[in-house]
Amino acid sequence: MKHLFCTLLCLVGFWSIGQAQFADEVNVLDIKVGATKTVKGDLSSGTFKDLRFGNSVGCFSDAEKSFFNGNHVIYGFKVPANTKVLVEINAADHTSLYGYMLDASTYTIPPYLEKVSKSGCSASHNGAGAVDRIMMKAGSTPMNVVVGVTGVNEAAGGSFTLKVVTRQ
Numbered sequence: 001m002k003h004l005f006c007t008l009l010c011l012v013g014f015w016s017i018g019q020a021q022f023a024d025e026v027n028v029l030d031i032k033v034g035a036t037k038t039v040k041g042d043l044s045s046g047t048f049k050d051l052r053f054g055n056s057v058g059c060f061s062d063a064e065k066s067f068f069n070g071n072h073v074i075y076g077f078k079v080p081a082n083t084k085v086l087v088e089i090n091a092a093d094h095t096s097l098y099g100y101m102l103d104a105s106t107y108t109i110p111p112y113l114e115k116v117s118k119s120g121c122s123a124s125h126n127g128a129g130a131v132d133r134i135m136m137k138a139g140s141t142p143m144n145v146v147v148g149v150t151g152v153n154e155a156a157g158g159s160f161t162l163k164v165v166t167r168q
Helices: 002-018 062-067
Strands: 036-042 072-079 084-090 095-103 116-124 132-137 143-151 159-167
Touching: 036 072, 072 159, 084 095, 084 143, 095 132, 116 132, 143 159
Parallel strands: none
Antiparallel strands: 036 159, 072 143, 084 132, 084 159, 095 116, 095 143
């Protein structure tokens, strides 16, 4: 009986590892290296996030929190090792952008971040109508990339266009 219990426990563990994925609120993108992916979004489809994660991974300082305190629309995708990722947003309203890389087996999103790559988090917060742009690079292993588009000054709505360019 003890052996049967251990076997069942192992099977459940392997099943849950195989089922690891981004949370339901993440918009998962199919990204091809060497291609450009463009999607339209709106902050009204996002949710508020506790901002304590910002300091812990170097996304933004306490003084910059007002640029990231609106609704967050989260995107996630995988990239192979040694891939450069450029992400841009265009919006008529004032939005901000942040992104980070995780080990390919990790899927955490704000506010509960763990195992963020050594390069930490990249962020951009330009004025209304200006392009926000961040650049990240995967190291010697495949990575999960998480990108957040967020409103400024507690904005809960506003359309934007997100563009992701990858190359090796």
